[in-house]
Amino acid sequence: MKNLILAIESSCDDSSIAIIDKNTLECKFHKKISQELDHSIYGGVVPELAARLHSEALPKILKQCKEHFKNLCAIAVTNEPGLSVSLLSGISMAKTLASALNLPLIPINHLKGHIYSLFLEEKISLDMGILLVSGGHTMVLYLKDDANLELLASTNDDSFGESFDKVAKMMNLGYPGGVIIENLAKNAKLKNISFNIPLKYSKELAYSFSGLKNAVRLEILKHENLSNDIKAEIAYAFENTACDHIMDKLEKIFNLYKFKNFGVVGGASANLNLRSRLQNLCQKYNANLKLAPLKFCSDNALMIARAAVDAYEKKEFVSVEEDILSPKNKNFSRI
Ligand code: KG4
Ligand code: ZN
Secondary structure (H helix, E strand, O other): OOOEEEEEEOOOOEEEEEEEEOOOOOEEEEEEEEOHHHHHOOOOOOHHHHHHHHHHHHHHHHHOOHHHHHHEEEEEEEEEOOOHHHHHHHHHHHHHHHHHHOOOEEEEEHHHHHHHHHHOOOOOOOOEEEEEEOOOOEEEEEEOOOOEEEEEEEEOOOOHHHHHHHHHHHOOOOOOHHHHHHHHHHOOOOOOOOOOOOOOOOOOOOEOOHHHHHHHHHHHHHOOOOOHHHHHHHHHHHHHHHHHHHHHHHHHHHHHOOOOEEEEEOHHHHOHHHHHHHHHHHHHOOOEEEEOOHHHOOOOHHHHHHHHHHHHHOOOOEOOOOOOOOOOOOOOOEO
16 A cells, blocks of 8 residues: 655754655654764854765665655655755755655645644644744744644744754854753752843743843853853853743733643753743643654654645645745745
């Protein structure tokens, strides 16, 4: 039976391929090769390096799942948003496969993919609030019961995950900063440093992390010798303020929208401090909190494959001749 969908994800610095059974949602294959170490020395993703590493890694992964080719019914690929040179690596491979195997091609929006990480093994549930926190985006969304997505809040500048990356870079701690800062914060002995919560006195339902990043920079400059203890103290104060900011605006949104269900997705949703605060907020407002498995919070092709199952049902196919590369986040208004 030809009921498997192969999906490719290469929007940033992870090369990943997954194969899902569209009838049972069983994951038949999933592999990811992360480039984090390669970019670590530069303190961020270098696009040209990312593209070269994708073109080495993707064929290696593809070789390992050839046995499933005879049962494929479609090829899916992340086509937006992301780094154009990275997206292109996945798109060219997807187009070649779709042509060679004569299969339909399904473009998938990366952020939609993150939302599907909540529903890897089940039917998608609509009518829920969603916090999306990744390296490129910070958004609060309302996934309405007609599958339309309403944007309730987003960031005016840096994203939540990106601010962790930048703070880690300022203290020469490596990339990506999320896990590094989270682990360092746990070692804080003194807790005397504090930062202002961004937009605390503004009615605007929006996020902003650039002022906080600047406050961290100024705090670092105060210390002639940045000892490990000071770094940990800064990491602790920064992480808590960033989480305070997310929760401050989120609580205002919870008061306006009486969510019964609330989900959190994106690479930074792995942050345990954030998760435990969300747990408390949902408890207070009687909402069910839905979390993606930790392994599938960061970029992966299984979430893309899962999104492609629903797109296949709706026949959201494109021709291989079509230019589907779209580095900006264009088609993100519907699930
Ligand atoms: O979704 P993702 O894998 O890639 C994008 O689509 O951007 O998210 C990666 C981002 C990075 O900025 C990384 O530092 C952040 O998620 N991140 C975290 C944590 N784990 C990953 N941020 C805070 N705490 C974490 N534990
Ligand atoms: Zn992502």
